[in-house]
Amino acid sequence: MVVELSVVVPMYNEQEVLPLFVERLRPLLDGMDVAYEVVTVDDGSADLTPALLQRYRREWPQLRVVRLRANSGHQAAISAGLATARGDYVVTIDADLQDPPEVIARMLDLARADGVDVVYGVRNDRSTDTWFKRNSAAAFYRLIGLMSSSTARADAGDFRLMSRATVDAVNSLPEHNRVLRFIVPAFNFPSDTVEYKREERAAGASKYPLLKMVKLSIDSLTGFSTAPLRIATFAGFGGAVLAVLLLVYTLIAQASGHTVAGWTSTVAIVAAMGAIQLLCVGILGEYVGRMYTHLQGRPSYFIAYDSLTSRPSQDGPT
Ligand code: UDP
Ligand code: MG
Numbered sequence: 001m002v003v004e005l006s007v008v009v010p011m012y013n014e015q016e017v018l019p020l021f022v023e024r025l026r027p028l029l030d031g032m033d034v035a036y037e038v039v040t041v042d043d044g045s046a047d048l049t050p051a052l053l054q055r056y057r058r059e060w061p062q063l064r065v066v067r068l069r070a071n072s073g074h075q076a077a078i079s080a081g082l083a084t085a086r087g088d089y090v091v092t093i094d095a096d097l098q099d100p101p102e103v104i105a106r107m108l109d110l111a112r113a114d115g116v117d118v119v120y121g122v123r124n125d126r127s128t129d130t131w132f133k134r135n136s137a138a139a140f141y142r143l144i145g146l147m148s149s150s151t152a153r154a155d156a157g158d159f160r161l162m163s164r165a166t167v168d169a170v171n172s173l174p175e176h177n178r179v180l181r182f183i184v185p186a187f188n189f190p191s192d193t194v195e196y197k198r199e200e201r202a203a204g205a206s207k208y209p210l211l212k213m214v215k216l217s218i219d220s221l222t223g224f225s226t227a228p229l230r231i232a233t234f235a236g237f238g239g240a241v242l243a244v245l246l247l248v249y250t251l252i253a254q255a256s257g258h259t260v261a262g263w264t265s266t267v268a269i270v271a272a273m274g275a276i277q278l279l280c281v282g283i284l285g286e287y288v289g290r291m292y293t294h295l296q297g298r299p300s301y302f303i304a305y306d307s308l309t310s311r312p313s314q315d316g317p318t
Contacts, residue, residue, distance in 0.1 A: 005036040006087030010077030011095045015048040016204035025101045041081040044071035091161045097202035099159035107161040117189035121159035124195040148225035175296040177219040226289040236282025243275035
């Protein structure tokens, strides 16, 4: 079966909103005139979500259910969906109707018309998010912008359309704790954006408590920046320089005779050891950083155009 469009939906304890979501999504997709599948990823729900999904599946042949063994988190659930989706295009969307499903059709039309690989859903109105969420998000994106070369937009979440090539690129990454909203733009595929209004959650409560938001922030920062490790390097070298200065000072003090017996050797040893240790920590930090980048396995480059194999219209020089 050829699938033109996959809709990947992560779900964690969404029994309240699930009926509303299905009611709104199905007629839209049925009316779109594409061969589609809906890949629901049940992220280890402990409520009626799995039972409801099984019930819907009986009367909705395009509905697929992927169940994770344990609650693994929003990003992991999306990753599982991307790994199993078969479509030429894949849209990821939240189950709580904060991302209006009507936008899916606009994304697909745009991708086809412009021949782009990614269409980002961009929130033009976040008034339904809490003050805390809006401001902490804005501050966080500024920080990540400063500390890494990320080009991710602060107003784009995980509502986006990706081409098969993009999904394959994401799936090829061996890294854990992926944060897709930063990884996808890093590939630099040709992209468009569609604006939409972020709605209020249609039913149920947020499945993103503060602790999960903190985890997402740490994953984003450590996944996209070795700046924290660099701080260790700089501190190490800075500390080593200070220790050497201290060593020089003790020797001068010794030579001029202004010291208590035993002071020079004690301070000199402390300073020398400190210098060596801090230097070594800094050097270790640099190698750990390199190992980490290597482990993440992201490609160092992506060829956008090769005259031998690419179609002329594809990202090529015009
Ligand atoms: N979600 C998930 N696993 C989790 C937490 C959330 O699959 O551990 C799903 C959730 O069911 C929803 C989406 O991720 O479809 C976004 O979660 P939510 O709407 O609760 O986050 P918020 O909009 O409050 O940031
Ligand atoms: Mg939500």
